[in-house]
Amino acid sequence: MGLYSETNTRFSFLTVICFVVTKSLVVSCCLPIFLMGMRYYFSRKVIISYLECALNTDMSDIEQYYMKSPGSCFWVAMLNGNVVGIVAARGNEDDNTLELRRMSVDSKYRGKGIAKALGRKVLEFAMINNYSSVVLGTTAVKVAAHKLYESLGFKHVGVIEHYTLPGMTHSVLERVFFQVRYHRYCLQLREE
Incomplete structure (x- = not known):
């Protein structure tokens, strides 16, 4: 079941409970609007914090972090x-993996094979540089992203529920209204 289906099911359940408790149709109809507003607010807040974190770390100096670093x-x-x-690709000498x-x-250019071409470029780089495997982690909700990784040969190796993105504050409200699943994938290129 997708994230949105689960959220809609929760909202429907809470609406029914609200009506049973309050016997008010107005309050019961306003509750889903309030909850969706809170979800939007916290989702936006977390995503902006995550982007700011990325722009202040590796994305602030792409040349230093990816172009000058060996194996990246x-x-x-x-x-x-x-x-x-x-x-981007970042090499890890300790376990001879390359992280995509x-x-x-x-968004205007999705579905045109660009992501697949970029993914293949990373795999080609990994093979030329003799990495044993390529790994990646994603919080993508869209099924298309997961299908892309699988079409490139990646195998889903696990999921972390309630993952904390860089920039999250760990507040109770944030955890209630914004939950992230972190999926891990691996493509074994050769045995070590």
């Missing part, structure tokens, strides 16, 4: 002179 790289997809997608990071495609 950063690619940009261009179309008609515009950046339409990015992806920061894959993003402009």
Whole structure:
């Protein structure tokens, strides 16, 4: 069941409970609007905090973090002179893995094979540099993102429920209205 289906089911259940307790149709109808507003507020707050964190860490100095670091790289997809997608790769010498990071495609250009081409570039880089596997983690809700990783050969290896994104405050309200699942994927290129 998807995140939105679960949320709608919870809202429906709470609306019914609210009506049973208050016997007020007005209050019962306002509750889902209030809850959706709170979900939107906290989702936006967390996502903006996460983006600010990213822009203050590796994305603040792409050249230093990805281009000068051995075994790492950063690619940009261009179309008609515009950046339409990015992806990064960060090597880990300790376990000889390459982490696929920061894959993003402009929403206007999704579904055109750009993400798949970027993913293949990372896999090619991993093979040229003799990494034993490529790993990635994602909080993507969209099924299309997960299907993309699987089409590239990645295997789903686990999920962490109630994952904390960088920039989250861990407040009770934040945890109630914004819950994240962190999916881990791995593509074994060769045995170590």
